[in-house]
Amino acid sequence: CGVFGIWGHPEASNLTYLGLHALQHRGQEAAGIVSSDGTSLHLHKELGLVTDVFDAGKLAKLPGSTAIGHVRYSTAGGRGIKNTQPFAVDCGGKPLAIAHNGNLVNAESARRTLEGQGAIFFSSSDTEVVLHLVARQPERELTERIRLALEQVHGAYSLLFLSDDQLIGVRDPRGFRPLILGKLKGAWILASETCALDLIEAEYVREIEPGEMVVIDRNGVKSLHPFAPAPAARCVFEHVYFARPDSLVFGRSVYESRTRQGAILAKEHPVEADLVIPCPDSGVPAAIGYAEASGIPFGMGIVRSHYVGRTFIEPTQQIRHFGVKLKLNALRRVLEGKRVVVVDDSIVRGTTSRKVVKMLRAAGAKEIHMRISSPPTSWPCYYGVDTPTRSELISASHSVEEIAKYITADTLGYLSLEGLYESVGSDGKGFCDACFSGKYPVSFPVEEEKRLLR
Ligand code: 5GP
Ligand code: SF4
Ligand code: MG
Numbered sequence: 001c002g003v004f005g006i007w008g009h010p011e012a013s014n015l016t017y018l019g020l021h022a023l024q025h026r027g028q029e030a031a032g033i034v035s036s037d038g039t040s041l042h043l044h045k046e047l048g049l050v051t052d053v054f055d056a057g058k059l060a061k062l063p064g065s066t067a068i069g070h071v072r073y074s075t076a077g078g079r080g081i082k083n084t085q086p087f088a089v090d091c092g093g094k095p096l097a098i099a100h101n102g103n104l105v106n107a108e109s110a111r112r113t114l115e116g117q118g119a120i121f122f123s124s125s126d127t128e129v130v131l132h133l134v135a136r137q138p139e140r141e142l143t144e145r146i147r148l149a150l151e152q153v154h155g156a157y158s159l160l161f162l163s164d165d166q167l168i169g170v171r172d173p174r175g176f177r178p179l180i181l182g183k184l185k186g187a188w189i190l191a192s193e194t195c196a197l198d199l200i201e202a203e204y205v206r207e208i209e210p211g212e213m214v215v216i217d218r219n220g221v222k223s224l225h226p227f228a229p230a231p232a233a234r235c236v237f238e239h240v241y242f243a244r245p246d247s248l249v250f251g252r253s254v255y256e257s258r259t260r261q262g263a264i265l266a267k268e269h270p271v272e273a274d275l276v277i278p279c280p281d282s283g284v285p286a287a288i289g290y291a292e293a294s295g296i297p298f299g300m301g302i303v304r305s306h307y308v309g310r311t312f313i314e315p316t317q318q319i320r321h322f323g324v325k326l327k328l329n330a331l332r333r334v335l336e337g338k339r340v341v342v343v344d345d346s347i348v349r350g351t352t353s354r355k356v357v358k359m360l361r362a363a364g365a366k367e368i369h370m371r372i373s374s375p376p377t378s379w380p381c382y383y384g385v386d387t388p389t390r391s392e393l394i395s396a397s398h399s400v401e402e403i404a405k406y407i408t409a410d411t412l413g414y415l416s417l418e419g420l421y422e423s424v425g426s427d428g429k430g431f432c433d434a435c436f437s438g439k440y441p442v443s444f445p446v447e448e449e450k451r452l453l454r
Contacts (some may be wrong), residue, residue: 001085001101001384002026002192003179005068005160007167007216009187013062016069019189019196020050025244026101026192027073030084034097036164037064041095045070045084065187066167068160070099073386083125086162091135096142096163100127101192102156102177102384105444110153129153134161142166143215147226154442156235156383158208160190167216174233174441175210176383176432178249181221188216193247207251210234233432233441237385239424240374241345245285252424255285260423261373261415262289262343269413270294271341271369275334277301279344279356286373287343296341301334301360324355336364342409343371348387350394353407361408370409375417375436376400382444387435 002023006012013035020031031053032045042062046053050071070085088097104110107126110133115121119132133149134142142163150157156176161168169190171179182189184202191197194204208214210232213224234250235242239257243249265286276296278287281304291298308327340360347353357368376395380387390396394403404412417436421428434440 001073002071002196003068003099003101003158003160003190004070004192004196005066005099005162005167005169005190006184007066007188009184010065012065012067012187013059015184015187015200016067017050017054017059018200019191020069020071022196022199022244023071023192024050026242027071029074029079030072030081031070032072032084032086032099033059033062033067033069034086034088034099034162035062035064035067036095036097036162039164041088041097041162041164043086043088043097045081045086047079047081047084066162068097068099068162068167078124082123085125085127086160087123087125087128087131089131089135091131094142094163096131096134096161098127098131098162099160100130101158101179102172103382104129104153104157105155105382105442106153107155109445126155130157130159143168143213143224143226146170147213151227154444156442158192165217169208169214169216171208171210171212173211173227173230174432175250176233176235178234178238178243179208180248181205181208181214188221190214190216193243193249195244195247198246204248231441232430234430235383235385236420236424236431236433237374237381237435240420241282242385257424258285258345258373259289259292261420262286262291262371263293264289264419264422265343265371265373265413265415266290266293268416268419269371269411271411271413273339273341273367273369275299275301275338276341276343277334279342279352280304280328282346283342283344283373286345286371287341290341290343290371294341299334301331301340301342301363301365302356303329303331305329324352325359328356328359330359330363330365332363335360337366338364339367339369340365341369341371343373345372346374346377347372347394347403347407348377349392350403350406353409357408367410368408370404370407370412372412372414374420375414375433376403377435379435379438379440381435382440383432383434383442385435 004019
């Protein structure tokens with residue numbers, strides 16, 4: 001998911017709309033904005049893309065100088081209007097809204113406990129658990145209530161809270177998901193990625209630290225570190241696939257990471273070929289890096305329709321099947337008779353790669369060498385990226401040779417984990433790489449582990 005919040009601008013909801021538009025790649029199922037006019041909150045949310053959900057009339061009904069917004073892609077809970085965010089409630093006589101990027105690993109047990117105490121949930125989302133916990137704290141100060149509530153949940157959260165007079169951003173102690181602070185003249189902004197700042201010509205100030213809480217109100221910006229420190233576990237996959245290449249994530253250019261992934265991949269898995277092509281769009285920067293480092297010319301062998309969302313995000317296997325063709329088409333003029341290196345960011349189920357290889361072969365490619373700019377995805381993510389169960393991940397049960405055979409490529413090479421870390425300028429500390437290594441930085445309750453790792 002993507003989150004965006006702004007404090008202290010007369011066009012708060014319009015700017016939030018633009019911010020969400022820039023963050024659309026982080027979630028295409030639903031979008032919502034809640035604004036505060038200083039007394040009450042105003043909310044509009046629907047299923048669909050940002051441009052479909054809002055128009056000038058709807059934005060005009062979101063007055064005030066403070067707002068938060070959310071674009072959703074379901075990890076916990078499920079689809080449906082009842083799970084769309086932001087959630088806005090009345091919390092002890094004061095309005096409170098919440099927007100969440102991430103995934104809580106103990107949401108189900110926390111929810112059962114709350115239900116046992118009489119709580120009534122209106123959604124199946126893990127985020128609602130946080131709202132209930134905040135509402136139950138006896139303290140008066142909102143920041144203190146949030147701190148006490150978040151001490152009871154584990155996992156990944158970059159959260160925005162909006163009350164009648166405060167905008168609060170919180171990042172979990174590991175810092176799985178990104179969150180940044182920006183500035184637009186006198187207004188303050190919190191957002192998932194810096195590309196949202198670029199669009200509205202705001203200035204990047206800094207990354208919100210793992211475990212930090214930022215409180216923005218009429219006294220300015222206050223930074224708190226309310227949790228016990230933990231080793232950071234920033235999601236390395238943001239730099240492989242999830243974030244937009246024109247963003248800074250964790251203080252680092254995503255484009256630079258991706259071109260380096262391609263360059264290192266060329267060193268780790270060289271091959272004699274005539275052409276390097278990306279699987280668009282996610283494979284583009286890595287393919288540029290591969291071509292540059294190998295000296296093999298870069299070309300556009302696959303054209304992508306921009307009127308289809310990310311195929312991975314669509315619901316059923318049947319639609320996904322259909323989705324690949326809907327989205328990608330091979331360019332015979334470029335491919336005919338060539339030995340081609342195809343660069344993509346990841347293989348999850350293997351569906352995309354298999355279809356792509358067949359399509360390239362049918363368009364006349366002579367040899368097809370698949371190169372993947374991350375290590376094999378062998379483990380599901382429980383921290384906010386919607387990977388399928390372990391049994392559906394092809395590399396959980398197949399060797400690289402077997403996968404090459406399945407996708408019908410002549411050769412297949414994955415970036416090593418060391419190579420991935422080199423690409424993000426790290427020695428391997430401070431990041432989460434659980435989907436590649438199986439080393440989960442935050443463990444889950446036993447009964448949830450059984451369900452999750454099936
Ligand atoms: P597959 O067809 O192998 O299941 O999916 C691989 C494709 O899904 C790649 O092209 C990759 O860009 C894309 N993809 C989209 N969303 C995700 C995600 O959340 N995780 C991973 N690993 N790949 C994704
Ligand atoms: Fe990111 Fe993978 Fe860790 Fe999930 S498991 S937070 S996708 S690195
Ligand atoms: Mg892709």
